[in-house]
Amino acid sequence: MGRRSCKDSVVKITALAGGIGGARFLRGLTQSKKVTREVDVTVIANTGDDIWVHGVRVCPDLDTVMYTLGGGISVERGWGREGETFTAKEELAAYGVDPTWFGLGDKDLATHLIRTTSLNAGYTLSEVTSALCDRWQPGINLIPMSDNRCETHVVIDHPDTGARVAIHFQEWWIRYGAKLPAHEFIQVGLDTAQPAPGVIEAILNADLVLLPPSNPVVSIGTILAIPGMTEAIRNTSAPVLGLSPIVNNAPVRGMADACLSTINVQTNAAAVARHYGSRSDGGLLDYWLIDHTDADSLGEIEDLEITARAIPLLMTDVDAAGAMANSALDLALEH
Ligand code: GDP
Ligand code: CA
Numbered sequence: 001m002g003r004r005s006c007k008d009s010v011v012k013i014t015a016l017a018g019g020i021g022g023a024r025f026l027r028g029l030t031q032s033k034k035v036t037r038e039v040d041v042t043v044i045a046n047t048g049d050d051i052w053v054h055g056v057r058v059c060p061d062l063d064t065v066m067y068t069l070g071g072g073i074s075v076e077r078g079w080g081r082e083g084e085t086f087t088a089k090e091e092l093a094a095y096g097v098d099p100t101w102f103g104l105g106d107k108d109l110a111t112h113l114i115r116t117t118s119l120n121a122g123y124t125l126s127e128v129t130s131a132l133c134d135r136w137q138p139g140i141n142l143i144p145m146s147d148n149r150c151e152t153h154v155v156i157d158h159p160d161t162g163a164r165v166a167i168h169f170q171e172w173w174i175r176y177g178a179k180l181p182a183h184e185f186i187q188v189g190l191d192t193a194q195p196a197p198g199v200i201e202a203i204l205n206a207d208l209v210l211l212p213p214s215n216p217v218v219s220i221g222t223i224l225a226i227p228g229m230t231e232a233i234r235n236t237s238a239p240v241l242g243l244s245p246i247v248n249n250a251p252v253r254g255m256a257d258a259c260l261s262t263i264n265v266q267t268n269a270a271a272v273a274r275h276y277g278s279r280s281d282g283g284l285l286d287y288w289l290i291d292h293t294d295a296d297s298l299g300e301i302e303d304l305e306i307t308a309r310a311i312p313l314l315m316t317d318v319d320a321a322g323a324m325a326n327s328a329l330d331l332a333l334e335h
Helices: 020-031 060-070 087-094 106-120 125-136 169-175 199-204 220-224 229-235 256-262 269-276 292-303 318-334
Strands: 011-017 039-045 051-053 056-058 141-144 151-157 164-168 184-188 208-211 240-243 287-291 307-311
Touching: 011 020, 011 220, 020 039, 020 060, 020 318, 039 060, 039 199, 056 106, 060 125, 060 141, 087 106, 106 125, 125 141, 141 199, 151 169, 164 169, 184 256, 199 229, 208 318, 220 229, 240 318, 269 287, 269 292, 287 292, 287 318, 292 307, 307 318
Parallel strands: 011 039, 011 208, 039 141, 208 240, 240 287, 287 307
Antiparallel strands: 051 056, 151 164, 151 184
16 A cells, blocks of 8 residues: 655545435535645445436435535435425325325425436436536535446335335335335346446545445445446555444434345444455455444454544534544545
């Protein structure tokens, strides 16, 4: 890996990200004064959550990152727009048309309409994302993991019929609150999916690759499954550092525990590190940051040959996330 000193130059960072956890971390990395280095950030976003709803293409994680970094996110909800109304959703429900459980906001609908029109006109998702970012100016280079449709579906026993069926991830997550036991996650379209243009280069040419505290299964895991992605992370000369999304044996918000149990990984910071594995042993991580309340497991993680530190990992505000990002840079670039 070699020692890198990037104090005086811009640090090229490539991060993989899901929605809320990824976006909050990235906002700290790029917008907090706690980060003492100049950074140039490329984000490879999960598009496994993407779904067609009432004829429009919705990309929840791309939009969460775009709105959070562009200042348009609902602070209270963490997804969708601030000052949102849901008139269109209520009108659609009044017609009794499914899905009624999806939180389609009126302001958000404008984003989805533009995306859908542009996709129908033949633009790629990368091109459309870049055009949407012209308005939001998120201060990062935001790229979808793939321009191909590759959606996460969840195999469950249907609550009414008992039949084993696969439903869209969003239906499992939102409609059923991730409470129906998931037998398996399937990425529909993975066999023909390719990384979006620039994704592999961004990993190979980075000074540092980051895995923010995003869901290890249905955010980071989904991105890693795209052909060539894991190989690029294993082969990059940049150090790879992850931050645990599991704090004190629980996901801070959301239902990541339900996803982890489906792939037989326990909900704790050391188990997630073991799941990603050490780069020295064919895995992905050089460094793993865990929350200070989990400091007991530092030895277990170091035994995996992953350099670990325990620091506060709760993203209570922009500066708390910024402090996490700064610790990540210090550890990976100066160690
Ligand atoms: P999603 O696509 O909106 O579910 O967002 P991500 O996959 O990017 O992030 C979700 C994960 O973020 C959850 O599984 C939580 O474990 C994690 N998370 C949320 N808030 C925090 C926090 O303050 N600190 C840490 N360490 N993890 C968090
Ligand atoms: Ca997501």
